Amino acid sequence: MSESEKQKLLQKLIKKIWIFVIGIVLIVTGFVVWPLVSNNPVRYGDIQEHFKYGSIGSEAANGVPYWIWKVLPAMFPEKLPGEGYQSLGFIQEEGQDLPIGFSKRRVLFDRVGLNCAVCHTSTVRDTADSEPRIITTMPANTVNLMGYIKLLSATASDPRFNAREMIPQIEAIADNFNPIQKLIYRFFAIPQTRDALITQGERLAFLNEEPEWGPGRVDTFNPYKAIQFHFPMDRLDSDELIGTSDFPAIWNQKPRQGLQLHWDGDNDSVDERNLSAALGAGVTPTTVDLDGIKRVADWLWELPPPAYPYQINQELATVGEKLYENNCASCHAFGGAKVGTVTQLPKIGTDPYRLNSYTYELTSNQNTLYAGYPWRFSHFRKTNGYANMPLDGVWLRGPYLHNGSVPTLKDLLEVPENRPKEFYRGYDVFDEDNVGFVSDIAEENGKKYFKFDTTVPGNSNSGHLYGTELSPGEKDALVEYMKQL
Structure with missing residues (x-):
């Protein structure tokens, strides 16, 4: 073999060695880097x-x-x-x-x-000594x-x-x-x-x-304005800067399609409401995991609310059913004439801050989100009141009203001046008699609970006078029936 042939053979061998080495490097790099960058x-x-x-x-x-x-x-x-x-x-x-x-x-x-x-999972205890039961899709009553x-x-x-x-x-x-x-x-x-x-x-x-805010509550749209749209928050009107409201329950979504959703009824699309809620949790239009959200949405579509787990006086509940039909069903039962529509603020009379926090300017900005995609927002609207919500699973929704300012259903059937002016939030022991969560516990085992003051802006327990004129016996019957909704 000539010297030139030896040189060519050596060069081919070196080339093959380099190709092998580079291949090994790429494989190793792939195993190390791919998990990091994927x-x-x-x-x-x-x-x-x-x-x-x-x-x-x-x-x-x-x-x-x-x-x-x-x-x-x-x-x-x-x-x-x-x-x-x-x-x-x-x-x-x-x-x-x-x-x-x-x-x-x-x-x-x-x-x-x-x-x-x-925002939509919490615990429920039967007594202070009971083990907590985790219930998904209910309002996150304990989360601060x-x-x-x-x-x-x-x-x-x-x-x-x-x-x-x-x-x-x-x-x-x-x-x-x-x-x-x-x-x-x-x-x-x-x-x-x-x-x-x-x-x-x-x-x-x-x-x-x-x-x-305290546990179980969130300012839905003001952080949204600041993070998503960079609103100059220091220049906004003071009445707009308090929008605190309760976390809602999210089961049984199918019959809600087309109803006015969110506390103020600003959207009637379940899908848009879901994507908007995801933005509130930290998603952006470019990072949203549509498959992950759809999987949850499909599960919630026909998911029933958790059944009331305690004893119900059926004789009393039968009396309460008629009272519910006559006093509540038109606004709060699926198929009711007013359910899923907005009652104007002067008529409902509840705290105005959450309503004021959602503005025409925010609506205009929201309806630019997801531009270029089929799921671009187009259903957001400014309203002038609060939506009449279906009450399925109402036993798990306390405290009540949109801002969580009334601890129990029994309290809600009292006129505002007789409702608790102060109570404690974040406790998870259920109140079977009054329906809601026990609200007079300030501290337990070293854990302090949040003192809710209804005189603070955004916390008013005024309004929603429906049912307040009923007799004490009628109120008991109505609440007994509502346990099984």
């Missing part, structure tokens, strides 16, 4: 688990890196009312990594966001969402929110925090998250001027 939500086969922990897309836009989220309570315990996220009313199931209402998605690295269950929002802002502004102090905390609890993750967190995840949360805190600074 967009992978955690999925669940069981629909209940999917509802509680599945992604709707909030992590990709506003998610907190998983390990940062995990160490925040340990690093900043003084910024929480008690131990861990549970002190904010979030429900931690045994054997689960995240509380109900939190989901995980990998976008470069694992991130934690919110989903539907954060404002506390969680403020926690994120407060920790990000703390000088300890830095890689030097945070990474050792992560390494102390993480078995699989590898060198690549460490580099990503040190130079990207921690500084980027800190800056993003500070920016979010600045946009939501107006919340510091709002009355405390």
Whole structure:
């Protein structure tokens, strides 16, 4: 073999070696990098688990890196009312990594966001000594969402929110925090998250001027204005800046299609309402997980409300049924002439702040969302009152009225001056006699409950005088019947 032939053979061999080496590098890189850069939500086969922990897309836009989220309570315990996220009313199931209402998605690295269950799952106890039962799709009676929002802002502004102090905390609890993750967190995840949360805190600074929401409540649209549309919140009228209302129940959606939805009846499309609620949980039009949301929506379409689990006096309930038909059904029973329509504010007489917070300017902005897609918003409208809601599963909806200002159904049948002026929210022991949750417990086992003051702006328990003229016996019968709705 000539020297030139040997050279050619050697070059071919070297080329093959390089191709092999490059191939190995690409394969290894693929195994290492692909899991980091892929967009992978955690999925669940069981629909209940999917509802509680599945992604709707909030992590990709506003998610907190998983390990940062995990160490925040340990690093900043003084910024929480008690131990861990549970002190904010979030429900931690045994054997689960995240509380109900939190989901995980990998976008470069694992991130934690919110989903539907954060506002629509709670616990119910029969007595103070009973084990809590978790009930999905009911209002999240115990969750202090404002506390969680403020926690994120407060920790990000703390000088300890830095890689030097945070990474050792992560390494102390993480078995699989590898060198690549460490580099990503040190130079990207921690500084980027800190800056993003500070920016979010600045946009939501107006919340510091709002009355405390307390557990089970949220300002539906003012954070929406600030985050989605960058409204100049410091220039808005003061009457517009308090929009606090109760979390609603979300079962049995099929018969609600076409009714005026949200507390003020500003939309009559279930699908738009769902997408709008997802935006409120941190989703953006570019990160929304349509498949995840549709799966939940399909499940809710014909999901019945949980049946009343306690004893009912059927003889008394039979009397109450007639009273319900004569006094309540036209506004609150499916098929009623006024159900799903709006009663004007002067007639209903309830607190005006939630209504005032939803403005014509917001409507105009909302109807630009999802432009270019078949699901572009087009159904939002400004109204001048509150919608007459169907009362299926009403036993789990307390406290009552749109702002949760009346603790029980019995109290709602009293004239406003006789309704409790102060009571406690966030307690999950059920009140069988009055229908609602026990509301006179200020503290239990070291946990303090939220004192609700009806004289605070946005908290008025006025209005809805229907049924207040009934006799005490008639009121008892009416409430007994309503237990089984």
